[in-house]
Amino acid sequence: DGSMPELPHRNLDTGMGLERMAAIMQHKTANYDGDLMQHLIKLGEEISGKTYDADDYSGASRSLRIIADHSRAVDFMISDGILPGNEGREYVLRRLLRRAVFHGRLLGIEGAFLTKFIEEVNAQMGEAYPELLKNVALVKGIVASEEERFSTTLDNGRVYLDEALAALAEGAVLPGDVSFKLHDTFGFPIDLTVEIAGTAGHDVDMDGFTACMEDQKARARANAKGDAWGSFNDVWVELSDKVAATEFDGYDNDVIEGAKVVAIVRNGESVESAAAGEDVEVVLDRTPFYAEMGGQQGDAGKLSAEGVALTVSDTKNHNGLYAHVAHVAEGTLTVGAAVTAMLDAERRGFLRRNHTATHLLDAALKQVLGEHVSQAGSLVTPEHLRFDFTHFEALSSEQLKAVEDLVNQQIFASKPVVTRVMGIDEAKAAGAVALFGEKYGDVVRVVSVGAEDQPFSRELCGGTHAANTAEIGLFKIISESSTGSNVRRIEAVTSKGALDYMADRLALVDAAAAALKCRVDEVPARVENLQAELRETSNKLKKALTGGSSDAISSAIDSAVEVGDYKLVVAELQGLEAADLRNVWDTVHQKVAGPVACVVASVTEKGTPALLAAGSDDAVKAGFHAGNVIKQIAGLVDGRGGGRPNMAQAGGKNAAGIADALAAAKTALGA
Structure with a gap:
């Protein structure tokens, strides 16, 4: 109203x-x-x-x-x-x-x-x-x-x-350790366990499940290395209260003279000096050395003063304090001393090339796969680069080639790599890619590859980069794999690493040609011929093992029993692998007229049991379900498996249970 x-x-x-x-x-x-x-x-x-x-x-x-x-x-x-x-x-x-x-x-x-x-x-x-x-x-x-x-x-x-x-008895409670094993071993969600058990008329002992979870957490805590609380009280936290953050001045400089030593850490303790032969971490007030961040490895090089020489193998970032991981090769270094910091320029060059290549790779992946691609981790070393990204399936060879070609196009086009410092809002408005979950300050460093108005890549990044894509020389993907659910990994090499990789592969091809006694361009055809010969020989062996002349299979076919509207063949064989059992089914299917199904088992060469259930379409229509049969009997060989109504397989650990498994199959099918 x-x-x-x-x-x-x-x-x-x-x-x-x-x-x-x-x-x-x-x-x-x-x-x-x-x-x-x-x-x-x-x-x-x-x-x-x-x-x-x-x-x-x-x-x-x-x-x-x-x-x-x-x-x-x-x-x-x-x-x-x-x-x-x-x-x-x-x-x-x-x-x-x-x-x-x-x-x-x-x-x-x-x-x-x-x-x-x-x-x-x-x-x-x-x-x-x-x-x-x-x-x-x-x-x-x-x-x-x-x-x-x-x-x-x-x-x-x-x-x-x-x-x-x-x-379980009717109405009994499912023990907590059982639901925990489902969760821990099989990845079975506890809420689904509760739902399935409830459908079957059983509650789940949730207190027992929780207790098992707590025990697991306690074991994990007991096995954890180091003292978590101690990390809040280590030497670096103490130093950060006394020493100003290191000034990084290495984007344009490979050498800085007169850098002051503000701290020396040896074996986790702050010391006033370090003598020849000792391994220490040296903190300077300013440095050209880039500390490991954003996936890029830290720089290496040398620290020196009159009568003092240190070899730096890595550089770490401890909350703004750049620690030069070094070995004192000569003399004694003291806090307050002035040193010359000189990084390994050649090594830095390879790092810069590989880091810029990761930006090109990220942009190329977005073009080929879609804008859903985002960085999920990276590693930039002088030798190679590794890039993790979000995607739901393996990349095809065509997609990998398209990505590789896009990156190399940018390299061969000699695109400038431009770095600008700007406000975070301006950077985002310019389309700079930021990593999800990463924290950025009000002022950021933006690295663009290509024309300023239409760059091929533009990202927020504090790392060191090539001045021009031509410095990268060549980009080659060496592997693509999965690192977890919906996350893929590409490993690649550039410049000298790419040349070394190609040389190694060419050497392998030459070796293959020599072994096959043919020219390099004949290797693929020669291998294909050998594979065909191998398949033919393998098929002949399998036919000899599983063909209609096999006494065991022939005997099992002769002993087939009527189960409703189809015939059932049950057989235990020896020495056949899981894949060979499918050939047994092919033989049974060919030799037996009309609707037919089989349940066969074998002890493989490794001594493990293999089970297979299969049925013709008519047998499936008559009530046979291979997947259900395997589910019911796999446990008797300490295995698990499943499959479609017309074919299912399982492996196991207990070959002694084969006889019981086949007997259980007969009982379940009413044979």
Whole structure:
């Protein structure tokens, strides 16, 4: 009626957000019944074959709501720059993603499905939220990667959990040490353990789980090196109260004369002097030596005065005090003495080249892979560079070549490397790349590569750099790998390192050509021919081992039993590897007419057991499920495994359990 009465409790959010307003306008009584969620719930119905009931708050309807809600949240979170991790909001994202996958399993969805929900979210909300459409590749790539990884976790942990639950009496509590092993060994989230156990009618001993967690933390603390509290009372903290921060003057200078020694540290203690033969850390009032920061290794070189000489192997930064890690080669150095600080200019040159190359690499990765790429760590040494970055999958050979080509294009174009000092706001407005989580002052150093108005790269950086990209000479990627979830690593070399790398590789090719007794340009074809010969020989051996003439397989086929509408072959073999068991299945499939399935096992050359269950499409339609069979019997060989309805495999540690495993398979299948 237009009146504005006081709320019963003042200053509380009414909760009238977009979803609730939309539900009211659509004459619905719940958010999930509005069109924003119904599109996603209907997709869940199509994929799972289950029916949604708006009045049911358990079972399939609950799972459909959870998947709809979580998939949308996941899409928005990743589009907003959050990546799955183990802390803070990253952990929240990972839990949402994994919970959605788990509820998909509860609905009977076996394969990957979450990217379909991402596509539906984008279709419904992309126009209003365009950032979703800008990051489609990133979101779908991360979701697919996390779903695959967690599906493996679910398969492995679920076998162990199901066995533990099956051993409990009706209504009994799952012990805390069991849920902790799931968490610690299998990476199985405790909230999912609680959910699965609850579905089976069991509570989880959370006090016991917490106690196990505390024991683990106590062991970790006991094994930790050093005294954490002591780090707040070490010599460097004490010196920082007495000595002014070191003035770094090494961007343009390789040598500084008359630098004053303000402190000497030997074996963790401040001393007044250091004699020949001693290893010390020397602090100067000013220095051309760059201390290790931002991934760039510290400088090396020499400190000298009349009758005194020190060799510096590294430079460290202790809260603004630059410590020159040095060996006294001659004379005695005292606090207050004036020295000449001369860095190793050649070594610094290689550091500068490699550091500038990391900036070029960062920019090239963004161009090839997308703007989601951000630095996650780096190492710059005179010999090589290492660059960690956020990305959801391994780079293809084509992508690596494109990145390498982009960097080399900038090198061959002789682009200037320009350094400017400016305010932090001005730097950000100019498009300078800042590292997430890094703390910057009001005044920053900005390093740009290329034209000032349109640089190829522009980053906030305090390190030393080449004056021109031509100094880098050549850039060569030597490896690309994973360092963790959604983080990739590239290692590369430049200038002399690149030349040495290429020379080593050419020497290897020459050696290969000599061993193969052919010209260098014939090596690929010669290797391909040898591989073909090897495959042919290997296939002949496998056929001899697993073909229809094998007495063991022939006997097992002759002893096949009828299980409902298909025939079941069970066999124990010797000396076959896990991959060879698939050839056994091929033989069985070829030799037995009509619907057929098999469960076979072997002791490999290493003495470990290998299991395989497989079935024809008709056998699967008749009720055979290879994945379920393997899950039930793998534990009997101290193993774990799983797979699709038509084929699944498992390895183990206890070969003595093979007979029991095959017997259990027969019992489970009603043979």
